[in-house]
Amino acid sequence: MVNKASRRTNPLIGNDSWNIQLDSKGRLKHLLTIEGLGSEILTSILDTAESFANVNQQRVKKVPLLRGKTIVNLFFEASTRTRTTFELAAKRLSADILNVNISTSATSKGESLLDTLQNLQAMLCDMFIVRHSDSGAAHFIAGNVAPHISVINAGDGRHAHPTQALLDMFTIRRNKGHDFGRLRVAIVGDLLHSRVARSQIHALNILNTGEVRVIAPKTLIPTDIEDMGVNVFNDLESGIRDADVIITLRLQKERMQGALLPSEHEYYSLYGLTAERLCAARDDAIIMHPGPINRGVEIESRVADGARSVILDQVTYGISVRMAVMSMVLGREPEAADAEAHA
Amino acid sequence: MDEIAKPDQLLEKLADDVKQLLDERNIDDPLMVGIHTGGAWIAGILHAKLALSQPLATLDISFYRDDFSRIGMNPKVRPSSLPPQVEDKHIILVDDVLQTGRTIRAAMNEIFDYGRPASITLICLVDRSGRELPIQADIIGQHLQLGAEQHIKLSGPEPLDFIVT
Numbered sequence: 001m002v003n004k005a006s007r008r009t010n011p012l013i014g015n016d017s018w019n020i021q022l023d024s025k026g027r028l029k030h031l032l033t034i035e036g037l038g039s040e041i042l043t044s045i046l047d048t049a050e051s052f053a054n055v056n057q058q059r060v061k062k063v064p065l066l067r068g069k070t071i072v073n074l075f076f077e078a079s080t081r082t083r084t085t086f087e088l089a090a091k092r093l094s095a096d097i098l099n100v101n102i103s104t105s106a107t108s109k110g111e112s113l114l115d116t117l118q119n120l121q122a123m124l125c126d127m128f129i130v131r132h133s134d135s136g137a138a139h140f141i142a143g144n145v146a147p148h149i150s151v152i153n154a155g156d157g158r159h160a161h162p163t164q165a166l167l168d169m170f171t172i173r174r175n176k177g178h179d180f181g182r183l184r185v186a187i188v189g190d191l192l193h194s195r196v197a198r199s200q201i202h203a204l205n206i207l208n209t210g211e212v213r214v215i216a217p218k219t220l221i222p223t224d225i226e227d228m229g230v231n232v233f234n235d236l237e238s239g240i241r242d243a244d245v246i247i248t249l250r251l252q253k254e255r256m257q258g259a260l261l262p263s264e265h266e267y268y269s270l271y272g273l274t275a276e277r278l279c280a281a282r283d284d285a286i287i288m289h290p291g292p293i294n295r296g297v298e299i300e301s302r303v304a305d306g307a308r309s310v311i312l313d314q315v316t317y318g319i320s321v322r323m324a325v326m327s328m329v330l331g332r333e334p335e336a337a338d339a340e341a342h343a
Numbered sequence: 344m345d346e347i348a349k350p351d352q353l354l355e356k357l358a359d360d361v362k363q364l365l366d367e368r369n370i371d372d373p374l375m376v377g378i379h380t381g382g383a384w385i386a387g388i389l390h391a392k393l394a395l396s397q398p399l400a401t402l403d404i405s406f407y408r409d410d411f412s413r414i415g416m417n418p419k420v421r422p423s424s425l426p427p428q429v430e431d432k433h434i435i436l437v438d439d440v441l442q443t444g445r446t447i448r449a450a451m452n453e454i455f456d457y458g459r460p461a462s463i464t465l466i467c468l469v470d471r472s473g474r475e476l477p478i479q480a481d482i483i484g485q486h487l488q489l490g491a492e493q494h495i496k497l498s499g500p501e502p503l504d505f506i507v508t
Contacts (some may be wrong), residue, residue, distance in 0.1 A: 043460065044418060054422040063406035158414035213495075224484075331416030 020142055030142045031325050033160040034202040041146040042206050046170050047275045048324035049317070055092065056320060065327050066095035073099045074141075076132040077152070081156050081166070081291050081315060086129050089322035095133050095330075098125075114144060120270050121146050126330060128152070135159035135195075164290050165199035167321040169207060171314050172245055175286050180207040186240045186281075187230075187300050188215040189249030190272060192222050192260070196290045197249055201228050215239035216271065219260040236271050242341045243281045247288045248273050248299050265298050274300040278308075286310045347495075350503035353468055353484035354385070357485070360391040360482045361466060369484065370433040370462070372396060372474035378450055379403040379421055381439030381497035385468050389437060394474040397432075400425045423453065430458035441467040444478035471495060 021030040021037075046174040055063050071090045075083055100120070120128070127150045130138045136243060142151040155161040176183055185204055191197045191214050204212045205228070214225060215233045226232060233239030240246055251267060261267050273287070285298075286293070287309045296300045302310060306310030365373060374397045383401045389398045393432025405420040436450060447465060454460060468484040473491060489495060489507075496506045 048416075048418075048420060051403065051422045053422045054424075057427055058456045059427070059458050064452070065406050066409055069410070144373065290345070328416050331411060 028329050032138050032153045034165050034199045039206050045166055045324050049170055049320040052320040052323040062092050064094045066093040069095040069330055071095050071097045071127040072120055072125050074128050074130045076102050079131055085318040086322050089319050092237050093323055129154050131155045133157055155195055158193055160199045161195045162199050164196050164321055165203040167318040168200055169203050170317045171310055172320050174306050180209040182210055183244045184211045185209055185242040185245040186213040187247045190241045190251050191216050192218045192220045192253040194249050205229055237277055237280045240281045243285050245286055251297050268297055273303050275302045347505055348485055357484050358389055362405055372434045373435045375435045375451035376400045376402055378438045380434050380439045384500040385439055389427035393482055402450050404449040407453045427455050429460050431461045434460045434463045436463050437466045440469045440474045440495055441480050442471050447478045448476055
């Protein structure tokens with residue numbers, strides 16, 4: 001099943017290249033965006049992650065699946081959680097992982113990105129995990145690497161952060177069951193700059209979520225967001241009313257240019273998720289946040305640390321979900337990969 | 344080819360043999376572990392017949408296979424349900440068909456990643472020709488001589504039957 005909405009050109013990455021992530025048999029070769037993936041692939045990633053969650057309970061938290069594979073963490077933008085959980089996931093699959101520090105690498109000596117990639121390819125790597133501040137960077141890299149190399153997008157500009165969305169779906173499923181049709185999910189905060197929210201909305205749509213709401217001041221909502229099939233709210237309390245899941249987003253100050261907000265203080269007074277405001281949501285609503293959290297800006301400490309918060313579970317589940325993606329991508333039947341390489 | 348008995352016929356005797364072996368070895372509280380999928384069905388039946396007190400555990404060896412780089416990821420992998428503590432436990436490992444021995448090698452590797460068991464006893468419904476590793480079962484339902492091109496598979500869980508192709 002292909003999501004029809006994804007057939008149009010994506011304004012952020014400028015071309016219709018969502019489908020380069022599947023091989024000729026429809027299996028995941030790269031993971032660049034959630035857009036265009038079928039519910040079958042999405043569900044199978046979540047199911048596989050469920051099995052890896054058990055591995056993470058073993059005394060020896062390691063399986064020999066990706067022995068001999070080499071994975072490169074290629075982070076052009078700062079990250080702690082995502083980079084380290086990818087690293088742990090690779091290690092628990094017995095792969096070898098390199099962390100290339102771009103700021104001190106040859107790129108800063110004037111080497112072009114493609115030259116850097118070719119050098120890493122010459123070191124016989126199997127997978128690049130890419131984070132970049134430009135939308136479309138992972139697509140660009142996937143389109144320019146040797147055929148045997150897979151690329152996982154670990155966040156590109158405002159465009160996509162597919163593994164974050166997957167671990168969020170995994171967290172929702174663990175807490176609320178497999179039937180997304182009866183769920184009301186509210187995403188609160190800086191949607192304008194959020195690649196996480198975009199990927200979440202695509203994933204929630206593919207899993208047929210009952211209702212997806214987005215809540216933010218008008219200046220922080222992308223103009224085309226309603227085309228994604230969400231309901232837009234500018235008032236926090238009415239937006240989270242009867243919600244089963246509330247996802248708060250970080251205010252991305254580093255990406256803000258111009259006067260989108262009067263002040264953090266005013267943002268908190270209107271959109272900060274406080275224990276008081278939370279009363280509007282369902283009693284059993286869970287609170288999520290992709291991190292890093294800004295306490296007292298988008299969320300009150302009492303809520304972030306409260307009984308309904310699953311923010312740290314999200315981090316733990318991120319390891320299992322990334323193990324699932326890596327092993328599915330690198331575990332495709334090699335004959336198919338070879339055939340493509342020789343095609 | 345030898346006459347193949349029905350799984351139900353084999354299971355009665357298998358349960359008796361296991362009981363006798365446990366008595367001989369002075370094992371009174373074993374942990375029974377069935378390998379997905381056929382082995383888990385057999386283990387379920389043996390577990391009930393022997394009225395074991397420790398809950399039945401199951402193992403999916405997909406993450407420990409030695410042919411991952413040749414055949415790729417099993418798209419239908421299920422979570423293993425081994426208790427986190429297998430340390431010093433007497434394990435009865437159950438599978439339906441023992442052929443190359445590679446599944447049992449993978450299963451033992453996985454068990455050791457949970458802890459160091461006191462012992463592992465291997466029970467198989469069918470022991471067929473084609474061994475590629477030095478692995479033998481302690482108790483076997485039936486020995487079969489099959490050609491390399493012949494395959495035997497357990498279908499089930501209700502009713503259990505062998506499919507030979």
